Amino acid sequence: MRKSMVDQQIKRRGVNDRDVLDAMLSVPRHLFVPEKSMYRAYNDSPLPIGYGQTISQPYIVAYMTEILNLDKDSVVLEVGTGSGYQAAILSVLVKKVYTIEIIPELAASASERLQRLEYNNIEVKNGDGYYGWPERAPFDAIIVTAAAGHVPPPLIEQLKNGGRMIIPVGGAFMTQSLVLVIKDETGNITTQNIMPVIFVPLTGDHK
Numbered sequence: 001m002r003k004s005m006v007d008q009q010i011k012r013r014g015v016n017d018r019d020v021l022d023a024m025l026s027v028p029r030h031l032f033v034p035e036k037s038m039y040r041a042y043n044d045s046p047l048p049i050g051y052g053q054t055i056s057q058p059y060i061v062a063y064m065t066e067i068l069n070l071d072k073d074s075v076v077l078e079v080g081t082g083s084g085y086q087a088a089i090l091s092v093l094v095k096k097v098y099t100i101e102i103i104p105e106l107a108a109s110a111s112e113r114l115q116r117l118e119y120n121n122i123e124v125k126n127g128d129g130y131y132g133w134p135e136r137a138p139f140d141a142i143i144v145t146a147a148a149g150h151v152p153p154p155l156i157e158q159l160k161n162g163g164r165m166i167i168p169v170g171g172a173f174m175t176q177s178l179v180l181v182i183k184d185e186t187g188n189i190t191t192q193n194i195m196p197v198i199f200v201p202l203t204g205d206h207k
């Protein structure tokens with residue numbers, strides 16, 4: 001089922017980075033969804049994971065991973081741990097993954113799951129990812145898996161020169177835009193709208 005997910009949903013839509021495809025082939029997605037939804041784990045869609053949250057569609061996970069241009073030495077921040085699936089995909093590609101989840105129960109269950117499955121280069125924190133993780137910054141790449149009204153300035157600050165961030169930007173319960181933020185070697189920022197997407201909102205008390 002994983003092979004067919006990669007061939008039919010991911011490669012067919014144009015993701016062709018071999019390392020990303022291998023990561024999508026290796027991570028057991030069915031172990032990241034509630035037991036009652038396991039039979040749907042390899043469907044071409046997001047799935048509920050409780051607390052009103054979702055695990056993203058496989059293609060979106062692969063696409064957002066590919067566009068970050070990661071390598072074995074990268075240090076990555078994820079905002080929105082959810083099930084831990086995206087973090088697991090990242091972990092097989094990079095040196096270290098830091099991931100922040102605002103719902104304590106999800107942070108705890110993802111942390112337990114990632115340890116049990118022996119993804120050992122991931123640190124999970126319960127907190128508001130809008131503010132990033134200053135103690136672990138700077139990051140080579142940042143991936144935000146919930147939709148923000150704007151690109152959080154603390155995340156721009158915590159991105160290394162030459163780094164990339166992928167983030168859905170737009171209001172809750174409407175189509176948002178997937179935005180690629182590039183910080184060049186001198187620290188200048190450029191942004192590109194990549195495609196329309198629908199994500200759950202980035203919550204928290206930020207304005």
Ligand code: SAM
Pocket residue numbers: 053054055056079080081082083084085086087100101102103106127128129130145146199200201202203204
């Ligand atoms: N990446 C996840 C996965 O692989 O399962 C899917 C993430 S789900 C689409 C978005 C997650 O972002 C939810 O678990 C939600 O609780 C979390 N979230 C929302 N606002 C947040 C914030 N301010 N800081 C950290 N996490 C947040």
